Amino acid sequence: GMPTLTIKVVLLGESAVGKSSIVLRFVSNDFAQSKEPTIGAAFLTKRIYRNDEAIKFEIWDTAGQERFAPLAPMYYRNAQAALVVFDITNEQSFHKAQNWVEQLHERVGNHIIIALVGNKTDLLGMQNLNMGVKKEMIEDFCQRENLSYFETSAKTGENIHEVFQAIGEKTPHP
Numbered sequence: 001g002m003p004t005l006t007i008k009v010v011l012l013g014e015s016a017v018g019k020s021s022i023v024l025r026f027v028s029n030d031f032a033q034s035k036e037p038t039i040g041a042a043f044l045t046k047r048i049y050r051n052d053e054a055i056k057f058e059i060w061d062t063a064g065q066e067r068f069a070p071l072a073p074m075y076y077r078n079a080q081a082a083l084v085v086f087d088i089t090n091e092q093s094f095h096k097a098q099n100w101v102e103q104l105h106e107r108v109g110n111h112i113i114i115a116l117v118g119n120k121t122d123l124l125g126m127q128n129l130n131m132g133v134k135k136e137m138i139e140d141f142c143q144r145e146n147l148s149y150f151e152t153s154a155k156t157g158e159n160i161h162e163v164f165q166a167i168g169e170k171t172p173h174p
């Protein structure tokens with residue numbers, strides 16, 4: 001059959017930023033207005049097809065609460081890629097995302113592909129462009145840490161596929 005590249009992906013970020021919703025949108029093209037918080041971690045898979053190749057994503061969706069933070073290394077140690085997610089309307093969640101990126105760089109070095117994801121773009125209407133996490137702050141951080149950055153909405157589906165597609169493109173092919 002078609003050659004398949006398997007990529008292990010971990011989602012990290014504060015609770016309620018939309019990690020599980022991003023995964024649900026990507027895997028099932030679905031959205032739920034009220035989702036139960038993830039306990040520990042959830043495992044899902046999704047195949048995408050591009051040219052003559054299949055990519056199988058093995059996705060670990062971690063829980064955001066502090067009490068689960070000690071478990072995170074178990075999930076990111078073996079991952080090829082990490083989606084570090086924050087809520088674009090919540091500055092606190094951006095600082096938490098910065099902590100995750102720093103932790104990844106300290107503990108796994110440059111062997112992991114990191115995509116920083118600002119989720120919930122649908123909440124930023126045209127009339128309140130000044131709300132939310134400041135663009136310059138995000139850009140400075142991405143430049144300093146050499147990260148790619150995506151703005152997504154799990155609600156509308158904006159850019160969700162593109163994040164995973166980009167990870168597929170950045171992952172070294174054997």
Ligand code: GDP
Nearest residue numbers: 015016017018019020021033035120153154155
């Ligand atoms: P997690 O704790 O990071 O996994 O976050 P969840 O996926 O459980 O989402 C937390 C809440 O935010 C839920 O009520 C979701 O419906 C909502 N949510 C997630 N993504 C979006 C989004 O892109 N836009 C909006 N408006 N709400 C979202």
Ligand code: MG
Nearest residue numbers: 019020037038
């Ligand atoms: Mg969750």
